[in-house]
Amino acid sequence: MHNQKEILATIDMIDNQHLDVRTITMGISLLDCCSDSVEVTAEKIYNKITVLAKDLVKTGEDIEKEFGIPIVNKRISVTPISLVAAACKETDYTPIAKALDKAAHTCGVNFIGGFSALVHKGMTKADINLINSIPSALAETERVCASVSVASTKAGINMDAVKLMGKIIKKTADKTADRGGFGCAKLVVFANAVEDNPFMAGAFHGVGEAECVINVGVSGPGVVHHALKKCKGQPFDVVAETIKKTAFKITRMGQLVATEASQRLGVPSGIVDLSLAPTPEKGDSVARILEEMGLEVCGTHGTTAALALLNDAVKKGGVMASNHVGGLSGAFIPVSEDEGMIEAALKNALTLDKLEAMTCVCSVGLDMIAVPGDTSAETLSAIIADEAAIGVVNTKTTAVRIIPAVGKKVGEIIEFGGLLGSAPVMPVHEFSSADFIARGGRIPAPMHSLKN
Amino acid sequence: MRAIITVTGKDRPGIIAGVCVLLSESNINILDISQTVMQDFFTMTMLIDLSACDKAFAEVSDSLDAKGKEMGLIIRVQREDIFDRMHRI
Structure with missing residues (x-):
């Protein structure tokens, strides 16, 4: 029999340190749902999803009960809709988003990802249609998440797409202004997007994937934080080792x-x-782990190094514990979803520039950041371009999920509630990037992409 | 299937008896018990075998939970695998 100490340690992690499985995400291929009409495609999509995922939530709940481990979210990701809808004669894909939303409600999942386009090298007509449909799709649905891949290490940065996405984010914020720009919380712009990410809002089911798969995202910033409390003042070797063991x-x-x-x-x-995904609840914060390493407030000098160590140790600890590692794997730093990040931003310790530096070493990128409502589309595009450059040159996934808070100024707070939390509006640089964004074209892939 | 029951709370007479009666009613075999009391705080872990149990796991879990509430304790049951995976390679 297990010793009592081990059993109680596990229970303590679940009860007091927010240990949970963050998501079970079912990836579903919709490639066989193509037709020349949006209505028919939408119907086929609804039918396929509701058959394949009908038991997803129930199964998740059963496992939760038997193992006594919370499974916070059950979700669905689908083939990028720009591919599925490419044969449709209509140009507005919003009805497909509505079918996805309806399917999500029927299956009882809280998010469905894949209203997406992969345009890192160029845009097809369908990609442009999809991107132009994003603002209305996100405004008229509740659970649909959208993502657009605008750059990759192999292809470089599609600056035409970057330019367009600045405008689309603005439009999405305007269309959902009554809900604090909630639409933008469901819209991610990627560099080096991954095909098997189970986390929202950026999940989609890539074309290299099977018909249907189950991907799981783990979490547990609280558990890591708790473990680190026991190594106060110890050298970083001990810190790294402790994180590895916990991640395992x-x-x-x-x-x-x-x-x-x-x-x-x-x-x-x-x-x-293998991710550390924070929630707005106390004791479930990535920022607090960084502070536990000896930083007064997250965002001060030393934060990037602390995050680099954390991100690396999480992967090293987790890799031996799982059969196949994938998705984004690392420490997430979404500002609005992390109680410690919110506090650091309110203290002005955590700025957009520091967050950008942190994204060089975290799992993804600039995530759930609110900026003033009057931020221009060009500035948003320039923020995306900077972030994409980090991803492309460092051969890592980066992303931008940014919310222009309509009618709000720096220091004010927008509330999303639930897992998405609340975001303090952070300042952006006021000098213009308009002429830079107006150029368009493609920033070439870096030298080290030529590996063959 | 094997599972671990943990009971925590303030010590009082009849805790083990209460849990055992409930298990026996469901045809659940007890393989091992370990118990500690520290300053009135009672902790018991129990390894059980549910292979002859005629009830669904959820039903057993719910009745243990109800029993815990009745006795002012926290009683939970979890499949053994979770502890195996976390603490054994």
Whole structure:
């Protein structure tokens, strides 16, 4: 039998340190739903999703009950809709978003990702249609998430798409201004997007994936924070080792849930995403882990180094605990979803520039950041371009999920509620990038992309 | 299937008896018990075998939970695998 100490340690992690499986995400290919009409495509999509995912939520809940481990979200990701809708004669894909939303409601999942386009090298007509449909799709649905890949290490940065996305973000914010620009919280602009990411809002089911897979995202910033409290004043070697051991335990549990879910649903298990994903709840913050390492407030000098260590140790600890690692895997730094980040931003310790530096070493990028409502589309595009450059040159995924807070100024707060939290409006540089963005074209891929 | 029951709370007479009666009613076999009391705080872990159990896991879990509430304790049951995975390679 297990010793009592181990059993109680696990229970303490669940009860007091917010240990949970953050998401079970079912990836579904919609490539066989193509037709020449948006209405028919939407109907086929609804039918396919509601058949394949009908038991997803129930299975998640059963596993939760039997193992006593919370599974916070059950979600669905689908093939990028720009591919599925490419044959449609209509140019507005909003009805497809509505079908996705309806399917999400029917299956009981809280988000469905994949209203997406992959345009890192160029845009097809369908890609442009999809991108132009994003503002209305996000305004008229509740659970649909959209993403656009605008850059990759292999292709460089599609600056035409970057330019367009600045405008689309503005439009989406305007269309959902009554909900604090909520639409933008469901819209991600990627560089080096991954095909098997289980986390929202950036999840989509890539074309290299199987018909249907189960991907699992683990979490547990609170557990790591708790473990680090026991190594006060110790050298970083001890810190790294402690994080690795903790990440191993968290991930083993995630892998168990992934295997169990895939067996019960009769769907192959895809990947486990080894991530530290914070929530706005106290004790579930990535910022607090960085502060535990000895920083007075997250965002001060030393933050990037602390995050680099954390991100690396999480991966090293988790990799041996799972069969297949994938997704984004690392520490997320969404500002509005992290109680410590929110406080650091309110103290002006955490700025947009520091966050940009942090994205060089974290799992993704500038995430859930609110900026003043009067920020220009060109400035938003320039922020995307900077972030994409970091991803492209460092061969990592980066992303921008930014919310222009309509009618709000620096220092004010927008509230999303739930997992999305609340975001203090952060200042952006006031000098113009308009002429830079107006150029368009493509920034070439870096030298080190030529590996063959 | 094997599972671990944990009972925590203020010590009082009849805790083990209460849990055991409930388990026996469901045809659940107890394989091992370990108990500690520290300053009135009672902790018990129990390894059980549910292979002959005629009830669904959720039903067992709910009845243990209800029993815990009745006795002012926290009683939970979790499949053994989660502890195996977390603490054994």
